[in-house]
Amino acid sequence: MSRRSALRLAGTGGLVTAGGALLGTAPATPAAAAGIGNLGTPPTYAPTGLRPRRRPATWSQQFQAGHGWSAAGTGTSSADVNDTSAFVHGTQSVRVTTTGTGKQSYVRKLGGASTSLTGKAIRLVLRVDDTTNLSKLSFYLGSGSLANYFLWQFHTHSATATNYVQSGEWVTVHLQWADVTSATGTYSISSGGVPSTTTGFTDMSFAVYDNAGGPVTYHLQSVELIPDTASVFPKGVVSITFDDSHASVYGLARPVLDSYCFPGTVYNIADAIGTSSYLTLDQMHSLQDFSGWEMAGHSYATSAHTASYSKLSAQQVDDDLRTLREWLVGNGFTSEHFAYPHGAFEKTTDGVPVDQIASRHFTTARSIISETIESFAPAMPYRLKALTGVNDGSGVGGTALANLTAAGGRLDRCANDGDWLILCLHRVVDAAPAASTEISKAGLGTLLKAIADRGIPVVTVAEAMAYYK
Structure with a gap:
């Protein structure tokens, strides 16, 4: 042998030979x-950590002073768009608490400068303080005050399975064109899964729904654009x-x-x-x-x-x-x-x-x-x-x-x-x-x-x- x-x-964690000698x-x-x-x-063998570096953003909204985004929706109970109690970039983030009624709560910006997402992915950094009553998280990208939009339904919370979003943790999420859920208005998705356009966007909205069993407090730290997988x-x-x-x-x-x-x-x-x-x-x-x-x-x-x-x-x-x-x-x-x-x-x-x-x-x-x-x-x-x-x-x-x-x-x-x-x-x-x-x-x-x-x-x-x- x-x-x-x-x-x-x-x-016990020791290497042992076939003869039983402890190494x-x-x-x-x-x-x-x-x-x-x-x-x-x-660890005996620490990981080298050889992996791609974090992609630098080509456009970034980190929700510092004067960011111009608003927090509202029928599912919003209270909000502080300049919250200094929790952040991982700069000195503040946006904090919102939902009503506990299952309605949409959002942080959004409409009518911004026209933006291209050709060859880009969206990077979100967010936190949910307690996910017990979390139902789902969505992101809208569109134009015409969201008369036209693409929707990413990117997290539906489970009471039994492992969740990507867990209580009290800052989480990074990438949204790519391959994952877009649906389209509305003048936008569409082809039978091959290709969006009808990847340019001309003026509106963005990050949406949170509780499960109507109680309120949820969430924080949005950043919305950024980064090169997508297709760039490599x-x-x-x-x-x-x-x-x-x-x-x-x-x-x-x-x-x-x-x-x-x-x-x-x-x-x-x-x-x-x-x-x-x-x-x-x-x-x-x-x-x-x-x-x-x-x-x-x-x-x-x-x-x-x-x-x-x-x-x-x-x-x-x-x-x-x-x-x-x-x-x-x-x-x-x-x-x-x-x-x-x-x-x-x-x-x-x-x-x-x-x-x-x-x-x-x-x-x-x-x-x-x-x-x-x-x-x-x-x-x-x-x-x-x-x-x-x-x-x-x-x-x-x-x-x-x-x-x-x-x-x-x-x-x-x-x-x-x-x-x-x-x-x-x-x-x-x-x-x-x-x-x-x-x-x-x-x-x-x-x-x-x-x-x-x-x-x-x-x-x-x-x-x-x-x-x-």
């Missing part, structure tokens, strides 16, 4: 030094990712991707490797070394993956991430990228945000949120968005493959308008899928052909993040 194949990680251990308790959740001990990837870009280390990734998916010379990213559960129906170390190395795939991390312990990190303490999450990264490096896998178990990055049982802990060990972390599709560069690298449940089954739920491949579907929007479409797959099967986490080998072939026919490049997550450093 090779040294690489013999290495495994003990539950190193991680502390069992957090250090007293201050830090994220008082996790003062530095003119036809958009796709990353094909597989969660959970299923053996079918090697036996069924790899030959199909190889035929198109497409690489994939596998987010691995370390202690599942080499067990029944999961990848082996040799298969992982073959994927990495001969097919150009990326071997990324999903969890070290199967039990941690099953539980989800939000059901663990901050120290337990940090230990699992540390051990996972040690296992990847110790076995010759170079990826610094991670996907949350079940896509969840809420707070741990002792109140520490999971995405902050992930940032100690990895350069990005992927969710399964897909209200809008990811941009390049991403708005929040530790909340990468991905479309999950893609399948060609019947009556199994998830995302129907036809929703991607049909006219005006996600692939057309990716190719025609530009975005970074991260696809999250799980198991590949020979027969018809029996669950939303399965896609047939034939269905995978259909998906890859549709990507190739549109000329969309396929890259691993690591390769995407290597652009525009």
Whole structure:
């Protein structure tokens, strides 16, 4: 047995040989030094953080003195458009409290200078103090006092699933043309998902709706224009990712991707490797070394993956991430990228945000949120968005493959308008899928052909993040 194949990680966080010799251990308790959740001990392998820099804005409204925007709407109870109590740019932001009646509350500017969004995306920085009664967030871009507008319905709050917008956090959101929801007035969206115009806009409106169960207080810090994904990837870009280390990734998916010379990213559960129906170390190395795939991390312990990190303490999450990264490096896998178990990055049982802990060990972390599709560069690298449940089954739920491949579907929007479409797959099967986490080998072939026919490049997550450093 090779040294690489013999290495495994003990539950204590130490590297162990096949003979049982302990090579190193991680502390069992957090250090007293201050830090994220008082996790003062530095990671064994800190992330390099090699990723694209934050895009500089080509136009910016940061809501400082004299900004000229107003806060109103039938859903607005009170507002301070020059609030100095909470901000991350300058010395103030806009603060609004809704009425708790489910009506629209907004911050807007009408009749401004004509603006072009050709090759641009909208960047929002916002905060919701308490999301308990939040229903949805929208953005309108238009003209004629919003007689004509494009609408982005970019966040609908869930009482059960992981939310991109969480209580008390400043959040960055990118809105691209590939994600526009609808059009009104003289504006329209073609059958291929292309907007009728991307210039001549004079009106902008950021809208918030509570759920009629109580008021919501929100802050708007900035509305900016930045270069969009198409400025780097003119036809958009796709990353094909597989969660959970299923053996079918090697036996069924790899030959199909190889035929198109497409690489994939596998987010691995370390202690599942080499067990029944999961990848082996040799298969992982073959994927990495001969097919150009990326071997990324999903969890070290199967039990941690099953539980989800939000059901663990901050120290337990940090230990699992540390051990996972040690296992990847110790076995010759170079990826610094991670996907949350079940896509969840809420707070741990002792109140520490999971995405902050992930940032100690990895350069990005992927969710399964897909209200809008990811941009390049991403708005929040530790909340990468991905479309999950893609399948060609019947009556199994998830995302129907036809929703991607049909006219005006996600692939057309990716190719025609530009975005970074991260696809999250799980198991590949020979027969018809029996669950939303399965896609047939034939269905995978259909998906890859549709990507190739549109000329969309396929890259691993690591390769995407290597652009525009």
